[in-house]
Amino acid sequence: MQTTNIEVLGKAISLGKGLQINLDIAKLHTRTKIEVPIIIERAKKPGPTILITGGIHGDEINGVEIVRQIVAKGYNKPQKGMVICIPVVNIFGFISQTRQFPDGRDLNRVFPGTKRGSLASIFAYHLMKEIVPLADYCLDFHTGGANRFNAAQIRINQGDAESLELAKVFGAPFIIKSKRREKSYRDSAIKLGKKVLLYEGGKSLDLDRSITKTGLNGALNVMHHLGMRDFSKELKKSVKAKIKPAIIVEKSKWIRASYSGIFRTAVVLGKLYNKGDKIGSISDPFGYFERDVKAPNNGYVFCKNHAPIVNKGDAIIHMTIEE
Structure with a gap:
């Protein structure tokens, strides 16, 4: 929970302020610098910090769209605490509409990264060093790989009572207690003591309104629950029927x-x-x-x-x- 001035990538962010900064660690073989926008909004009142990410895999468009909507509709502006949004983490893969980083590696298999490793590993290292330590909670948006279409679901760490409660608050139809994959973003963030909800929905290179709506409402539910902002009006509009309890997958x-x-x-x-x-x-x-x-x-x-x-x-x- 942040109560004083903080600095992100050399930029000071005081209470009540917001800005966009760019993570520009890696370059293409043409020496072209591709910047990864990080959008930060901080309330005047102290509170928890939530990091919301999409597009760790460059072809997972639903996740990008969910985070985009959060920013476009101003939902990332909290009344308490701080919201950090990275709509497209793997902007390299997003440009070429591929899952991998330019070096052919899966970014979500090289965390926490190394300072002098592969291109993907270097990027993961700086993300884990500069951004993730600021967060108390992480929402990471994904889709099914290739042609596998996932029902909206939250994946959580086994045996974590607080994450299970947050997953229920999120409101996806399925909660899956899954083992942590070594060298994934989720695994590395949990090792730093962060509470991580991983959302899966839809498939790669596809945009599904039902999936993005569930993801957007889920993010609002979590921020509302954490006391970061009152989203009662927004959530009331989206509720058409009584929400069924999530199916917990053991x-x-x-x-x-x-x-x-x-x-x-x-x-x-x-x-x-x-x-x-x-x-x-x-x-x-x-x-x-x-x-x-x-x-x-x-x-x-x-x-x-x-x-x-x-x-x-x-x-x-x-x-x-x-x-």
Whole structure:
């Protein structure tokens, strides 16, 4: 919780002030400097600091759009505390519409980074050194990779009661207690003592209004809960029905294709299926072969592969395991 003047990347930010600064650690092979805008708003009254990030993977557009809307609508201006928004962390990948950094590495697999490592590692190092230590809470927005479309979900650290409470406040349909991936942003931030909510929704290179709306409302819910700003009016407008309690996922399973061919999904995200229910089919392109895909257990579907062509062993549907 910040109560005095602070400095970010050499810029002083006093109470009641806001500014945009640029993180320009890395350059392309052309010597072109690409700056990563960091938008900071600080209230006159002290309070918690929340860091809101999107686009750690450059092709995950839904996350970028959520953070963009927070800034565009002025929701990043708190009444207490400080809000730090980085709409596009991996601006290099965003420009080329790819997941990776220019050096071919996945930025979310090199944290906390090193001062003299790869290009992605150097960038991660400065983000962890200059920005993350300022935060008390982190909201990190992602989508499913490639053609995997995720239902709106919050991923939290196992055994963390406060993060579970915040995840419930966020209001996504699913809360997934997931193991921390070594060298990820979430893992590194948690090791620094930060509370991290990782939002997943939609798929890469796609923009889905339902997913972005859930993410935006979730961010407002969390800031409202932390006492940073009263969002009662904004949240009231978005509520059309009674919010159902989130489904907390303790165990889950990927269903993989038993055959190569054309995949037709028959599932609805968020729906509960019973063991043996048909959830899709796989066929050849010639009309001689077709096999049903059936649920191996009772469970809710929270991710499905939109790829029309699959190979044997491909992950096609992700569902919970209900006792």
